[in-house]
Amino acid sequence: MVTNATSLGRSGLFDWLVQRFSALVLLAWIAWVSIGVIAAAEFGYPQWRALFAAVPMQIFSLIAVLSLCAHAWVGVWTVTTDYLNEAHLGKAGTAIRLLTQIACLLLTLSCLIWGARIFWGSG
Amino acid sequence: MSQISISIYRYNPEQDSKPRMQSLEVEVSGDRDLMVLDVLELAKAKDPSITYRRSCREGVCGSDGMNINGVNGLACITPLSKAAGPARKLVLRPLPGLPVIRDLVVDLSQFYEQFEKIKPWLINDEPPPAIERLQSPEEREKLDGLYECILCACCTTSCPSFWWNPDKFIGPAGLLQSYRFLADSRDEATAERLAELDDPFSVFRCRGIMNCVSVCPKGLNPTRAIGKIRNMLVEQGT
Amino acid sequence: MSGFRQISFDAIIVGGGGAGMRAALQLSQSGFRTAVLSKVFPTRSHTVSAQGGITCAIASADPEDDWRWHMYDTVKGSDYIGDQDAIEYMCMEGPQTVYELEHMGLPFSRTANGRIYQRPFGGQSKNFGKGGQAARTCAAADRTGHALLHALYQGNLKNDTVFLNEWYVIDLVVNRDGAVSGVTAINIEDGEVCFVAAAAIVLATGGAGRIYASTTNALINTGDGVAMCLRAGFPAQDMEMWQFHPTGIHGAGTLVTEGCRGEGGYLINRDGERFMERYAPNAKDLAGRDVVARAMVLEVLEGRGCGEQGDHVMLKLDHLGADVLNSKLPGILELSRTFAHVDPIREPIPVVPTCHYMMGGIPTNIHGQALTRNEAGEDVAVPGLFAAGEAACVSVHGANRLGGNSLLDLVVFGRAAGKHIDELLRQGMQARQAASEDVDRALSRLRRLDTSSEGENTAALREELQSIMQLHFGVFRTGEFMREGIAKLEALKPRIENSHLADKSATFNTARIEALELENLFAVAEATAIAAEGRDESRGAHARDDFRERDDDNWLFHSLYFPEKRKIGKRVVNFRPNVVDTFQPKARTY
Numbered sequence: 001m002v003t004n005a006t007s008l009g010r011s012g013l014f015d016w017l018v019q020r021f022s023a024l025v026l027l028a029w030i031a032w033v034s035i036g037v038i039a040a041a042e043f044g045y046p047q048w049r050a051l052f053a054a055v056p057m058q059i060f061s062l063i064a065v066l067s068l069c070a071h072a073w074v075g076v077w078t079v080t081t082d083y084l085n086e087a088h089l090g091k092a093g094t095a096i097r098l099l100t101q102i103a104c105l106l107l108t109l110s111c112l113i114w115g116a117r118i119f120w121g122s123g
Numbered sequence: 124m125s126q127i128s129i130s131i132y133r134y135n136p137e138q139d140s141k142p143r144m145q146s147l148e149v150e151v152s153g154d155r156d157l158m159v160l161d162v163l164e165l166a167k168a169k170d171p172s173i174t175y176r177r178s179c180r181e182g183v184c185g186s187d188g189m190n191i192n193g194v195n196g197l198a199c200i201t202p203l204s205k206a207a208g209p210a211r212k213l214v215l216r217p218l219p220g221l222p223v224i225r226d227l228v229v230d231l232s233q234f235y236e237q238f239e240k241i242k243p244w245l246i247n248d249e250p251p252p253a254i255e256r257l258q259s260p261e262e263r264e265k266l267d268g269l270y271e272c273i274l275c276a277c278c279t280t281s282c283p284s285f286w287w288n289p290d291k292f293i294g295p296a297g298l299l300q301s302y303r304f305l306a307d308s309r310d311e312a313t314a315e316r317l318a319e320l321d322d323p324f325s326v327f328r329c330r331g332i333m334n335c336v337s338v339c340p341k342g343l344n345p346t347r348a349i350g351k352i353r354n355m356l357v358e359q360g361t
Numbered sequence: 362m363s364g365f366r367q368i369s370f371d372a373i374i375v376g377g378g379g380a381g382m383r384a385a386l387q388l389s390q391s392g393f394r395t396a397v398l399s400k401v402f403p404t405r406s407h408t409v410s411a412q413g414g415i416t417c418a419i420a421s422a423d424p425e426d427d428w429r430w431h432m433y434d435t436v437k438g439s440d441y442i443g444d445q446d447a448i449e450y451m452c453m454e455g456p457q458t459v460y461e462l463e464h465m466g467l468p469f470s471r472t473a474n475g476r477i478y479q480r481p482f483g484g485q486s487k488n489f490g491k492g493g494q495a496a497r498t499c500a501a502a503d504r505t506g507h508a509l510l511h512a513l514y515q516g517n518l519k520n521d522t523v524f525l526n527e528w529y530v531i532d533l534v535v536n537r538d539g540a541v542s543g544v545t546a547i548n549i550e551d552g553e554v555c556f557v558a559a560a561a562i563v564l565a566t567g568g569a570g571r572i573y574a575s576t577t578n579a580l581i582n583t584g585d586g587v588a589m590c591l592r593a594g595f596p597a598q599d600m601e602m603w604q605f606h607p608t609g610i611h612g613a614g615t616l617v618t619e620g621c622r623g624e625g626g627y628l629i630n631r632d633g634e635r636f637m638e639r640y641a642p643n644a645k646d647l648a649g650r651d652v653v654a655r656a657m658v659l660e661v662l663e664g665r666g667c668g669e670q671g672d673h674v675m676l677k678l679d680h681l682g683a684d685v686l687n688s689k690l691p692g693i694l695e696l697s698r699t700f701a702h703v704d705p706i707r708e709p710i711p712v713v714p715t716c717h718y719m720m721g722g723i724p725t726n727i728h729g730q731a732l733t734r735n736e737a738g739e740d741v742a743v744p745g746l747f748a749a750g751e752a753a754c755v756s757v758h759g760a761n762r763l764g765g766n767s768l769l770d771l772v773v774f775g776r777a778a779g780k781h782i783d784e785l786l787r788q789g790m791q792a793r794q795a796a797s798e799d800v801d802r803a804l805s806r807l808r809r810l811d812t813s814s815e816g817e818n819t820a821a822l823r824e825e826l827q828s829i830m831q832l833h834f835g836v837f838r839t840g841e842f843m844r845e846g847i848a849k850l851e852a853l854k855p856r857i858e859n860s861h862l863a864d865k866s867a868t869f870n871t872a873r874i875e876a877l878e879l880e881n882l883f884a885v886a887e888a889t890a891i892a893a894e895g896r897d898e899s900r901g902a903h904a905r906d907d908f909r910e911r912d913d914d915n916w917l918f919h920s921l922y923f924p925e926k927r928k929i930g931k932r933v934v935n936f937r938p939n940v941v942d943t944f945q946p947k948a949r950t951y
Contacts, residue, residue, distance in 0.1 A: 011323070012326060016353070078323075081323075171818060172866075174871050175871075177580055179580075181615045181700070182695075184579065224869050225869040247464075255469070257475030259475050270501075307466070
């Protein structure tokens with residue numbers, strides 16, 4: 001039996017909006033970085049550093065990483081509830097799904113913290 | 124007269140440990156383009172143990188939904204020429220994704236349960252007037268493309284989201300009916316109906332695959348109805 | 362036979378079509394434990410195929426419309442053997458019944474001012490036949506039956522009716538007092554046999570159009586209820602009266618609604634002539650169905666039929682334009698393209714008169730109580746037994762039904778039966794006791810089949826039966842030819858009684874059901890044949906070449922077929938409406 005306990009917002013609408021909104025953020029971020037890269041007359045590591053040195057860009061990037069994590073979590077949650085269940089895997093289905101979800105959650109959180117360190121950390 | 128080869132999915136739980144495909148040759152007269160159901164009736168006259176549901180034989184009762192050469196459809200309105208193609212070979216299987224009771228007959232309980240979940244009846248607690256409730260032709264037009272559903276289950280059983288979560292995802296047929304009541308100017312339970320749909324499965328498991336649209340024998344568009352429900356949820360929920 | 366389970370309800374309804382579900386709804390709303398036993402999932406019942414609409418005087422198309430005008434049309438349409446008390450009740454209660462359906466959610470088409478859309482249908486008039494064509498048929502596009510059946514199913518779901526879907530009723534359980542105490546039934550899915558007991562048993566099993574080879578009826582229309590009554594020794598009424606619908610698609614038998622002609626379509630022969638102008642100068646294509654069907658057959662017989670065989674006529678719609686056809690008759694476009702391979706927007710549809718409706722059936726009063734004759738020759742109600750819809754003969758259709766009156770009959774008398782049972786249950790009506798031999802008797806034909814070891818199989822026998830009926834008891838009938846048909850039926854009878862069921866498995870055995878249905882078809886066919894041979898006059902749908910005139914002196918009566926004697930008797934027609942004056946028989950012209 002698949003339940004909703006592990007979904008992000010426990011509301012289908014909330015999850016759906018999160019996925020659409022986060023997708024828009026990611027699209028905007030990719031567009032912004034691409035423009036930064038293409039518009040520069042000369043592009044190398046210093047220019048790349050400079051692009052991310054500005055505080056607005058750092059805020060934007062952190063929001064983008066957050067969006068990526070939320071987007072990924074909703075997607076992963078959906079895929080695991082589609083395929084990792086008792087109908088496909090027998091009685092162990094729920095346990096396998098829960099373990100997979102915990103692993104994915106930890107990985108997502110790690111990525112989030114790592115991303116925050118890159119943009120805001122000492123580096 | 125000409126020959127048609129049919130391959131029919133056979134399974135009788137009292138005799139068979141697992142399903143098998145049975146091959147049959149049926150003589151058909153050449154003067155009229157028969158429907159798949161006509162061919163099945165000819166086959167059943169030869170072998171009465173072949174089992175399927177049928178009633179109106181004109182595409183309005185929804186009994187004989189089955190998988191015909193890989194595509195869900197109603198046997199009674201699918202012409203042999205279209206289904207079998209130039210190879211003149213017919214492959215008949217039960218609707219996918221539901222337990223098989225016998226041969227081409229599937230257990231539709233889950234399908235009906237999902238239909239009942241959406242409260243498929245008009246809710247209006249105001250005392251009714253002495254005559255009919257008035258409804259403008261424009262308001263009535265919103266029900267076109269919705270009320271015509273015949274509950275044949277062709278759409279829902281072609282939907283991978285329903286295959287994966289048949290207990291939770293309402294499925295295209297149920298959602299089409301849900302929107303039929305949401306769109307009815309006479310229905311007053313819009314908020315309650317929407318509240319009951321706002322979980323991660325009932326509506327939102329629709330991933331826009333659109334198998335439902337491509338197989339609907341009545342030419343209805345459940346995906347569009349689901350989109351409209353989602354828009355109503357967005358309007359109400361934000 | 363032992364080992365069957367007994368289930369009990371306050372009331373059971375056999376059949377999940379319009380009449381059955383309307384009766385069930387009435388009882389469930391009152392909180393009685395009500396079960397519908399249906400051999401198909403309810404929305405697969407034949408009501409779903411009704412297209413054009415439900416006729417009643419709701420005064421939407423014409424604010425002056427009057428139920429008395431509707432009553433006049435119906436009495437005239439019945440060729441004066443419709444019971445006037447029942448017709449009065451139906452026409453008077455009709456509007457309220459239709460409003461109830463609308464309140465339940467039925468998606469009727471609408472007029473500009475928001476009321477229910479009504480279209481003209483055959484046999485309709487204003488001001489007792491003197492005011493020209495009326496438009497009285499309430500429609501949901503051309504899918505009214507579908508919309509009605511689904512609305513009723515929805516209403517029953519809301520009111521927690523118990524549905525025993527895909528249960529097939531085998532026979533009535535009649536106790537030694539002649540009262541009906543329940544039915545024997547088989548759960549098709551797993552083959553379990555049960556005795557289902559109730560205080561009230563309503564037969565709403567629909568028609569039996571499958572006794573004919575060419576019919577608009579669903580494959581499930583096998584006359585189960587009528588046959589059960591006949592086997593129990595109860596009479597059937599007006600069984601010779603079968604309506605041939607003028608417009609069945611040639612070759613396929615699929616129905617094309619009379620609404621096509623109501624919207625302005627008309628029939629043409631091979632010369633392109635609108636021939637109905639000759640047969641019915643006033644009503645033309647909207648004359649009674651019996652009149653139109655006969656005219657079509659005459660055109661064909663006189664060499665003016667269409668097609669290579671000259672065996673059909675054409676229904677012309679293209680002049681109505683794509684917009685009207687798309688909005689008012691979308692289902693007809695679909696059916697014509699599928700079954701006739703023609704697009705009515707551009708070309709006419711090939712049509713032939715096709716068996717459509719059984720006007721006869723189980724005689725009932727307006728409360729749905731099934732009637733039989735006592736030894737003194739008086740009508741008496743069978744305790745516990747009710748009937749409604751096409752299976753019943755109340756009789757509102759007499760010798761010919763008007764289009765749009767069948768859906769009205771279903772809901773008005775389904776509701777009336779429900780109301781009456783409600784009242785009886787409140788007064789303490791109990792299920793009648795049955796002895797185990799009574800149940801046993803109602804299982805005998807199942808037992809015979811299940812132990813059969815040789816005999817012919819169902820499909821071939823059924824086909825033979827259907828072709829006998831088609832040939833000998835069609836639109837035009839003659840005594841000698843009918844007697845030949847009766848002899849053929851007699852020869853067929855033992856072969857059907859000894860048919861063989863090869864596959865005896867329990868799970869979803871449709872071969873077993875079809876074998877049981879075949880016996881029912883035969884019982885109805887036999888009653889039809891004997892009643893048709895016995896009525897030596899022409900009236901309504903019963904047209905005899907050897908007795909071309911209506912004979913009011915001898916036959917202003919219902920025929921009553923008694924199964925044990927295999928003979929017909931007469932039953933008086935009711936000419937005593939409660940509110941209006943009696944409509945006296947007149948010559949019937951359109």
